[in-house]
Structures are given as structure tokens and as C-alpha cells.
Amino acid sequence: xxxxxxxxxxxxxxxxxxxxxxxxxxxxxxxxxxxxxxxxxxxxxxxxxxxxxxxxxxxxxxxxxxxxxxxxxxxxxxxxxxxxxxxxxxxx
Amino acid sequence: xxxxxxxxxxxxxxxxxxxxxxxxxxxxxxxxxxxxxxxxxxxxxxxxxxxxxxxxxxxxxxxxxxxxxxxxxxxxxxxxxxxxxxxxxxxxxxxxxxxxxxxxxxxxxxxxxxxxxxxxxxxxxxxxxxxxxxxxxxxxxxxxxxxxxxxxxxxxxxxxxxxxxxxxxxxxxxxxxxxxxxxxxxxxxxxxxxxxxxxxxxxxxxxxxxxxxxxxxxxxxxxxxxxxxxxxxxxxxxxxxxxxxxxxxxxxxxxxxxxxxxxxxxxxxxxxxxxxxxxxxxxxxxxxxxxxxxxxxxxxxxxxxxxxxxxxxxxxxxxxxxxxxxxxxxxxxxxxxxxxxxxxxxxxxx
Numbered sequence: 001x002x003x004x005x006x007x008x009x010x011x012x013x014x015x016x017x018x019x020x021x022x023x024x025x026x027x028x029x030x031x032x033x034x035x036x037x038x039x040x041x042x043x044x045x046x047x048x049x050x051x052x053x054x055x056x057x058x059x060x061x062x063x064x065x066x067x068x069x070x071x072x073x074x075x076x077x078x079x080x081x082x083x084x085x086x087x088x089x090x091x092x
Numbered sequence: 093x094x095x096x097x098x099x100x101x102x103x104x105x106x107x108x109x110x111x112x113x114x115x116x117x118x119x120x121x122x123x124x125x126x127x128x129x130x131x132x133x134x135x136x137x138x139x140x141x142x143x144x145x146x147x148x149x150x151x152x153x154x155x156x157x158x159x160x161x162x163x164x165x166x167x168x169x170x171x172x173x174x175x176x177x178x179x180x181x182x183x184x185x186x187x188x189x190x191x192x193x194x195x196x197x198x199x200x201x202x203x204x205x206x207x208x209x210x211x212x213x214x215x216x217x218x219x220x221x222x223x224x225x226x227x228x229x230x231x232x233x234x235x236x237x238x239x240x241x242x243x244x245x246x247x248x249x250x251x252x253x254x255x256x257x258x259x260x261x262x263x264x265x266x267x268x269x270x271x272x273x274x275x276x277x278x279x280x281x282x283x284x285x286x287x288x289x290x291x292x293x294x295x296x297x298x299x300x301x302x303x304x305x306x307x308x309x310x311x312x313x314x315x316x317x318x319x320x321x322x323x324x325x326x327x328x329x330x331x332x333x334x335x336x337x338x339x340x341x342x343x344x345x346x347x348x349x350x351x352x353x354x355x356x357x358x359x360x361x362x363x364x365x366x367x368x369x370x371x372x373x374x375x376x377x378x379x380x381x382x383x384x385x386x387x388x389x390x391x392x393x394x395x396x397x398x399x400x401x402x403x404x405x406x407x408x409x410x411x412x413x414x415x416x417x418x419x420x421x422x423x424x425x426x427x428x429x430x431x432x433x434x435x436x437x438x439x440x441x442x
Contacts, residue, residue, distance in 0.1 A: 014396075016399075016400055016403045016404075018381070018403060018404065018406075018407030019407075020376075020377035020378050020380075020381050020407055020410050020411050021376055021377035021378060021411060023376070023377070023378040025378065025381050025382075025403075025407065027399070027403050029396050029399060029400075032393065034382065034385055036378050036381075036382070
């Protein structure tokens with residue numbers, strides 16, 4: 001599945017999240033697998049919980065972190081793709 | 093609880109083990125803060141009078157519970173052999189200990205029946221019930237039940253979390269022999285105090301540790317290494333040389349619940365011949381979370397409501413309670429230094 005910044009993503013109901021310190025733990029109840037996100041990934045997910053639009057999250061992160069537009073877009077799409085594959089996000 | 097016939101007979105729940113002590117009627121005991129009513133005696137436990145929270149009965153020995161079993165989980169032993177299997181059995185849970193017997197647990201955890209295999213000793217039945225079934229039953233009632241030993245210090249309860257063989261009982265016995273009261277030997281029940289009115293920045297609640305029952309289970313060589321005189325001990329189960337030491341003069345037991353101070357996670361002993369002195373490293377909340385997940389009891393890993401509750405509780409404990417990694421040489425002569433480091437350490441780290 002190819003992703004683009006105009007896609008909308010959300011955390012499915014069967015995925016639980018818990019912020020511990022600066023990091024996020026996710027439990028996929030379907031697979032029984034636990035996952036963790038580093039502080040940057042955690043920030044991404046927190047923003048995605050507020051607005052499901054990847055483009056809006058990209059814009060916010062661009063203002064928050066010292067990173068190029070292209071690099072952020074690439075990293076964001078890669079992380080989203082990985083989380084989709086693990087069932088931690090679904091496309092709306 | 094649904095009716096389940098054993099393969100050997102159609103025994104009802106009031107039947108006593110044929111080889112067991114002759115109890116005129118069920119006796120009551122305290123384990124954790126549960127009142128237990130049992131058809132077999134539990135010399136390990138303190139008698140109680142309260143109305144039972146859990147009723148335990150032992151059926152005549154047989155081939156196990158029959159019925160429509162749907163197996164959903166199993167645990168492997170140290171040799172990778174299946175040691176425990178769990179199944180749905182009608183409306184109940186069935187826990188089968190390979191080679192020893194079956195335990196049938198009602199969904200609400202109030203009624204537990206055991207059907208032992210013919211050669212299973214009564215001590216083994218008591219051990220499996222007290223140290224395996226009770227924490228599983230409690231995992232459906234309480235926020236968190238951890239595979240941990242714990243002792244009471246003047247600053248609160250400190251717990252040693254780890255898998256079998258990593259030194260939980262040795263540390264607990266070492267502290268108890270030094271005058272600290274025992275909270276638990278193998279499983280620790282954690283409960284949140286009721287919400288209190290406090291400033292928003294303060295933690296919403298504290299965690300309290302519930303004492304389990306008196307005594308620690310030790311290998312004979314561990315007893316010899318910890319106690320100056322070999323203590324009186326009792327058989328735990330027919331399949332192990334470990335013995336239960338419960339002399340209150342040697343292992344004083346805590347009388348009530350106390351606030352949890354911190355958690356120490358144990359790993360397997362280092363294989364290196366040279367091991368520096370004991371060391372304590374603070375764990376990040378994420379590291380603590382991932383370790384707690386592997387040490388929490390759970391009777392039904394498919395129960396999403398309970399999983400969600402446990403997930404939330406682990407998240408809170410890992411952020412609200414200081415968690416550390418404890419490394420030390422598994423050598424009896426190192427235990428005084430380990431104790432001193434632990435007793436001093438929480439005050440230095442906070």
C-alpha cells in the first residue's frame with residue numbers, strides 16, 4: 001500500500017497506547033505484540049491522535065523539529081508504512 | 093460453575109481426597125487478603141474466619157477433567173517441555189499441570205476444583221494451588237500480580253521482579269534473615285490506593301503491596317548459605333528438592349499492606365568469572381514497562397478487557413514507581429553488600 005501526505009490514518013480500536021516518560025508503548029490486541037516508539041515517533045503519534053491527516057502532522061513536525069521538508073516526509077511515510085504493516089495504524 | 097465429570101468418576105465438589113487428612117468440614121485460611129475455604133488443610137496458611145472469597149476442593153485422584161476442552165495457551169518449563177496448559181472447559185477455565193493434575197477455575201474465580209493424578213502428593217496439590225493457581229485467580233481481580241518477591245523496609249516495600257531461578261527467594265530470605273519482614277516469596281499483588289484529593293501535579297494514586305503468605309521456598313544449599321543454623325523446613329512438592337522455610341523467628345512475615353517503594357528487576361546471573369560488585373541502574377519507564385509485561389500473571393491472555401486494564405496498570409507503575417536493574421554475583425558472600433546497596437539506594441536516587 002502506497003502512502004502519501006494527503007492520506008488519513010488512525011489508531012485502530014484493537015491497539016492500546018500508553019505514554020511512559022517520553023516514549024509510547026503500543027499493544028496490538030489482535031497479535032498480542034507490544035511495540036514502542038521513541039520520543040520523535042511518540043510525538044508523531046500524539047499529533048496523529050489529534051488530526052488524522054498526515055499532511056497536517058507533517059506541517060506541525062516541520063515547525064517543531066530542525067529537519068528538511070523532504071527528509072521529514074520520507075521518514076514520516078516510512079514510519080507510517082511500518083506501523084500500517086504491524087496493524088498499529090489503519091488508513092481511513 | 094458448570095458441572096464437569098472427571099474421567100475417573102462423577103465426583104462432586106464436596107468429595108475429599110481419599111489419601112488426604114480427614115477434615116470433618118472445610119477449613120478457612122487467609123492468602124493475600126483473600127479468605128480461602130478448602131477441603132484440604134493448608135499448614136502453610138494462617139487460619140481465618142471471614143466468609144470465603146475462594147472455595148477450593150480436591151476431588152479423588154483420576155485422569156483429569158473431561159469435557160469439551162479448547163486449549164488456548166501453554167507455558168514451557170526449563171527444558172522447553174510443556175509444563176502448564178490452559179483451556180476453556182465449558183464455562184470454566186482448566187489449568188493442566190502435565191504429570192500432576194488439573195485445576196478447574198470458575199470464570200468468577202470463586203470456585204476452584206482440583207483433580208490430581210493418582211501419584212500426586214497432597215503437598216504438590218497445595219503448592220500448585222498456592223503458588224500457581226492463586227496468582228492466576230488474582231490476576232482477574234487485581235490490577236497487577238507480578239512474579240516477584242518483596243520485603244518491607246522502613247521506607248516501604250521493595251520488590252525483586254524476575255523469572256524462576258533468578259534469585260528472588262534468595263534475596264527475600266537474605267533480607268528476612270536480617271530482620272526485614274517478608275511480603276511475598278514468589279508473587280506480589282499490587283493494588284492502587286483509592287484516589288485522593290491532591291494537587292494535580294502529584295501522582296493520582298500510590299501503589300500498595302499485599303502480603304501473600306508466610307515462608308520462602310529455598311534450595312537446601314541456599315538455606316545453608318543464608319542461615320547460620322540449618323532451619324526447620326517442609327516439603328513443597330514431591331518433584332522438587334526445594335523446601336519451605338517459614339519459622340517466623342527466621343522469616344518474619346508482614347502483617348498488613350504497605351506502600352510500594354520501588355522495583356528491582358533481576359536477570360540471569362552473569363556467566364563471567366569476574367563480576368564487579370553489585371550494581372543498580374535506573375530503568376527508563378519504557379524499559380520497566382517491557383520487563384513488567386513479561387512478569388505479570390494473566391489467566392486469560394485473550395480477555396481484552398483485562399488486558400486493557402493490565403496494560404494501563406503497567407503503564408502507571410512504570411512511570412510512578414522507581415524501577416531499577418539489579419546486577420550482582422550469585423555468591424552468598426556478596427549478599428550483605430547487595431542488601432546494603434539496596435537499603436541505601438532508594439534514598440540516593442530520589
